[in-house]
Structure formats: structure tokens, C-alpha cells
Amino acid sequence: MADNYHVTVTARTLFIPDQSDEGAERFVFAYTINIANHGQIPVQLISRRWVITDAHQKVQEVRGLGVVGEQPLLKPGEQFEYTSGTAIATPVGSMRGSYQMVAEDGSPFEAEVPEFILAVPRVLH
Numbered sequence: 033m034a035d036n037y038h039v040t041v042t043a044r045t046l047f048i049p050d051q052s053d054e055g056a057e058r059f060v061f062a063y064t065i066n067i068a069n070h071g072q073i074p075v076q077l078i079s080r081r082w083v084i085t086d087a088h089q090k091v092q093e094v095r096g097l098g099v100v101g102e103q104p105l106l107k108p109g110e111q112f113e114y115t116s117g118t119a120i121a122t123p124v125g126s127m128r129g130s131y132q133m134v135a136e137d138g139s140p141f142e143a144e145v146p147e148f149i150l151a152v153p154r155v156l157h
Contacts, residue, residue, distance in 0.1 A: 035071060035072055036071050036072050036073050036135060036137075036139075037071050037073075037075065037133070037135055037139065037141045038069070038070040038071040038072075039067060039068065039069055039070065039071065039075060039106075039131070039133060039143035040067075040068050040070060040143075041065060041066070041067050041068075041131065041143055041144070041145045041146070042065070042066045042068075043063050043064065043065050043066075043127075043145065043146075043148040044063065044064045045061050045062070045063045045064075045148060045149070045150055045151075046061065046062045046063075046064075047059070047060075047061055047150075047151070047152050047153055048060040048061060048062055048117065051119075052119075052152075054123075057121040057122070058119050058121070059119065059120050059121070059122065059123050059125075059150075059152060060117060060118070060119045061117060061118055061119075061120070061150045062115055062116070062117045063115065063116060063117065063118070063127065063148070063150075064113060064114070064115045065099070065113065065114055065115075065116070065145070066111055066112075066113045067104070067106065067111060067112045067113070067131065067143065068106075068110075068111040069106035069107065069108055069109065069110055069111070070108075070109075071108060071135075072108055073108065073135050073136045073137060074105055074106060074107045074108065074135070074136040075105075075106055075133045075134065075135045075136070075141075076103055076104070076105045076106070076133065076134050076136075077098065077099060077102075077103055077104050077106075077112070077131050077132075077133055077143075078097070078098070078103060078131075078132045078133065078134055078140075079095065079096060079097050079098065079131070079132045080094075080095065080096055080098070080099055080129060080130070080131050080132070081093070081094070081095050081129050081130050081131075081132070082094040082095075082118075082127055082128075082129040082145075083127070083128050083129055084118055084120060084125065084126075084127050085125055085126050085127075086120040086121050086122040086124075086125040087122035087123070087124045087125060088121065088122060090120075090121065092118075092120075094129075099114055099116070099131075100114045100115075100116060102114075118150070120150060123151065123152040124149070124150065124151045124152070125149075125150045125151075126147050126148065126149050126150060127145075127147065127148055127150060128145055128146065128147035128148070129144075129145040130142045130143060130144050130145055131143040131145065
């Protein structure tokens with residue numbers, strides 16, 4: 033059964049300097065997420081939950097239906113990629129979360145998003 037529901041999530045991040053304002057403690061990042069169905073049956077992304085933490089340990093939790101207005105259906109071997117963004121008050125932070133999925137057989141499950149770092153270039157050495 034575990035092979036039926038095997039979704040992996042990877043992330044890439046990019047600092048957006050022209051939308052950021054260090055003086056106003058606003059650091060904007062784009063993140064590109066790749067969701068791949070390595071399981072044996074189709075699965076659909078229903079909703080998302082993000083936990084965004086800045087360097088002051090201020091936590092934002094974001095929940096919502098779909099991603100970028102979509103609830104993609106992924107057949108075995110398919111992947112879906114999208115880009116979104118977030119703003120935090122420090123030059124370094126992190127994001128982690130999960131996608132609430134439903135398999136074609138009606139079984140709900142979660143696809144974890146491993147924690148990834150948001151960092152202004154040259155801030156982390």
C-alpha cells in the first residue's frame with residue numbers, strides 16, 4: 033500500500049532584491065516547488081499548509097486550497113511545478129509544510145515539504 037502513495041516535494045529559492053526593503057525589514061523570496069508522483073495511482077493536491085519562520089523565530093502559518101489557484105492531478109510518473117513567493121522580516125528564514133492529497137482510490141494522505149532555507153545571498157557563509 034505504501035507504494036501507492038509516494039509523492040516527493042523539492043524546493044528552490046531565489047531572493048528578490050527589487051521587491052525587498054532592508055530598511056523596512058522586508059525580504060522577499062520566490063520559491064519554486066516541484067511535486068512528483070512516484071506512486072502507483074493518480075493523486076490530487078487538495079490544500080497546503082506552510083510554516084514560515086524568520087531569524088527572530090516569528091512564525092507565519094499559511095493554509096489554503098490548492099497551489100497558485102490549481103489543484104493538480106498527478107498520474108504516476110507525472111510532476112507539477114509552480115513558483116510562488118513570501119516575505120519575511122529578516123535576511124534569513126525557513127519554510128516547511130505539507131500538501132493534503134487525495135489518491136484516486138479516495139484515500140487522503142499528506143505529502144511533507146522538507147524544510148528549506150530562505151537566505152539573502154552572501155548572508156550565510
